[in-house]
Amino acid sequence: MVAVLIVVGIVSGCTGIRVSPSAVETLQAPAASSATRYDISWTMHQNLPVTEDAEMVRYVEDKFNANLVFWNLENNKYEALLDMKLAQGSIPDLFRIRQPQDLLKYQQQGVLAEIPEEMLNKYAPNIMKAIRENTPGYQEYGQIDGKYYGIPVINPTNIYRIPIVYRKDWLDKLGLPVPQTLSDFEKVIYAFTNEDPDGNGLKDTYGLSSEGMNVVFGAFGQIVFADQLYFGVKDEKLVIGALQPEMKEALQYLSKWYRDGVIDPEFITGENKGGYKHLSHSFINGTIGMTSMGNYYHWIKGGDYLTWNSNGMEAPVEAKFNVKELTSINPHAQIIFGQPFSGPEGKRGSKAYDMLMSFAAIGAGAADKPGKMETILQILDYVSANPDLDEAASMKYGIQGTHWQWASDSKEDVILLPPYDKTFSYQNTIGTGLGMTVPLMPTERREKWAATLGLDQDGIYNALEVATPSLIKYGTELIKQKNKAYISIITGDKPPEYLDEFVKEFMAAGGARVLQEANDWYSQHPVK
Template identity: 25%
Template sequence: MTLSSSEIREVILMKKGLSTLLAIFVVFSMILSVVGCQGNKSSGESNVQSTSEDTSPATTAQTTSNQESEPVDQFGKYTPAIELTAIRGIPAGSTEANYTDNVWIQEYEKQLGIKLKYKWMVIGDQYEQKVNLMLASNDLADVMQVNLRQLYQMAEAGQIQDLKAVWDAYATDQVKAAMTAGGTSSFDIATIDGKLYGIPAVVPILESMHVLYVREDWRKELGLPEPKTIDDMEKIMYAFRDQDPNKNGEKDTLGIGLNKNLFTNGYEITSFCNMFGAYPRAWVEDANGNLQYGGIMPEMKEALLRLNKYYKEGLIDKEFTVKDEDKASQSVAKEQLGMFFGVQWASFIGDAVPSAFKNNENCEWTIYQLPDGPKGPTKPIVYNNTNSFLVVSSECKYPEAPVKINNYIHLMGLGPQGEGRFAKTYEEWKELWDVCGDGLWLPETVHGNIQRWINTFKAIETGDTTEVNKNYLNIQQYTDVSNFLKDGRKMKNINGEEDLGLAAAAHGWVMSGKNFLKAIELNDAGMLQYDRLGKYVSPTMIENQATLDKMELEIITRIIVGDASIDEFDNYVEQWKSLGGEQITKELNDWYSKNK
């Protein structure tokens, strides 16, 4: 899907006071996490051995000419070194010194001849406002991370370059494969009139699939079935409530975990609604191929009636309405909850599952695909969550430079790191990768999660580590996971010492890996439901979406706890339509019909 300049103009110029609206509708975080940096195998880069050096900037015209004549060196080092300015958000408690001269800054200059200099840094939650002020003053850095609406605004104002030619010429095959493995939608939405205005920090779509987490030792101890259907799941929920699975002699256990925000990464109801064929907070195709909002589908009513029943019967925490994800997760840590829905890393929310694992030698959690609902197999929703883009100022003389940096971070994540022009020992690589979030940026695709887990599980099953050995991070993962599966809580760390904390982490990693493989299986079988919106924002969404989301959360919460009858859902649907939902549906279908 690509957008026309007239469609972009509609979105950008709707209202004054853009910064406030941006903050409401497109959440953007520049705090880059280094926890769980992962990697994948390499497909092999034909140009890694090249030693040629760049001595001049590659303008769009020059790059187009290069494409027509001879290949460029996609890792070419600038001699003399060039200076590239950037901006960034940093975590609270960090200092600028952590980012101005770290190992990544040194590596860019040593390997690529790029001196990265930051014009400014701010605490992450102040970043978006600072960017908006920067755009208004036109005091731009060469390279900037922005959200989708800021990208549209900058493109409209002529503040950023078309990167299509430099991307086509300089991005390695490895990078292109990694960043388009789930399709090109993240690139399409940054493309206007055929011009690519930003490199998306792609979030792989299959990694957004949610599953059901179950306290497996409780299930086995009580002789309960695997949760293949909603009936199976309910048998487990009632048994967890009634049969004292934590063996403390008290009636203090719950059936299913929820948090007050309902539609989050864990302890959520989105997955449960999917089991009934409803898709809140997603736009899906109807039988005619048109977009419909999945949160007002008739199937929502049956799901909400069932949740109200669970609440009345004590299967759901009576205080869930005042607990966010972290607080809701503490019921897991206290061994008062044995089931919740969530994304692949949800076991780490609030450190709850690792805490339970460390505190109880019998603790075992596992994941299951969403159970079949009342009408048959469930199709879990998956999302394109890409909401960050690397853009290049129209005044920057070296638009290919950030593409080279992107190549390099992917090579260090996906491998092979031990051979070729940039060959490193494991120790050298680890020093760099341990702070992988401290460089210019960290797209999710550098992790290579899915292929890495395929390699790991295949090696464990067959004993053939050929693919694993191509990637240092895959080696590290394979070693830790195989040791955990062999030794459990007594697994040893790199120093040969038993490490319960590492075992608790590996316990969670295995669930993440199983989630990825299940997502592949369901996708291949056509059993995933894709959210078709991505991060596109229509004009009326700018005006009304926050109100609609707030109203939705309020009425659904009231129905679950019994403060509103199910009949009020019909009234809510009519209100939703009249308060902008109907117009949003029209706008999105106009956009979708041109771009699907």
């Protein structure tokens, strides 16, 4: 990934309000029909709903002579809520496709508009420039049969894999180092279970749960538990990780650990018990001592780096998300990051999020009104990849002087002003966050800190980032079949040797066709 200059380049935000006049000049082309005021329905990433009087929304509406109508779809249930609206005959004009594999599905359903390439280049020039210059291998990922139906949303910070986190205070009490090998890890999780690491006199702790299992699979070179089928590469061909013979050995370890009571017996329901989806409640509540859940910024400890406070002074960053919740329950709890531990053949890795994060598309109905698609693209470009630093920051943080201010004349760091510096997802409520992430690496202090953690090494990515027709047809059931088989083996209902039988059943249930189409696609796309 190419690191570039501007801190706000990765803007996934929207709308500015009282911002610099020069921003008007950044628009590359006027709306096709400025006299026409369009009603534009809009979907976006949301932790909280956009309020009816959101000031940033009003600014964008006035600038582009449009009425934005937001579909406040809860992020944790986004696909289910979106599909329900589609089934009722409603199609959003700005169509966020959160799962990349769903682009083909929605195109086949006829709910997406074709976006002419010349229109993309004319009305979304900054977005297309960022993709073309920084991630050229992804330029065609939004195409189906040579026609654009989606704009690829590529997250440059996904060069950092999912971290591996341990309870440092538990390790210290038991006199154990951070594990480097699978054998080391086994010693640690047995100690976490049997040697009372929390000191309460009860046998109520475990070594790991569901998210930690992927690090075990990673020690054998694959990823298994995910909301998609994970593909790897062997002998220059794609393979499905869960079907590989080396997974049998990984399952032997896990089934033994489960039998010995080292794995949280509630692993089947996952580590998150509701609310913000990246929180590991099993770890926060002291049930387990190791996890690999959430992203690097969900595990920021107090003092990890210096940041700017609301008074314009440098101060130690406060604990965030999982660490904040953990220490609110147990102020003495400590965490430490570990590298993926190596398996018998020296393999290691933890799950990494795909660089292709999602797609931004346009609903089929928007193409029926002349000028409407152009206006949507123009708004999307303005709120996502604005080259004006003041405007771009306003699209992400809100009103300059009210919600935020620059830390210095260099315009590299932003200071959030009270009370917004303490307000969860205030950007949603005021109407920022409307746009898409573009592949410009941010230079904020948080990302500089992340770069020191070694998270750009040993990430295991899904080698198939798009959907194929058979994956749409069979994928959901194949994932259920895979999860059922693996859980049955881990819990002892089936022996590890059952994996061979499962592979045959999987391939007969559509897996063979899925694998063939995946390799047909892979043969036509160079490695990025």
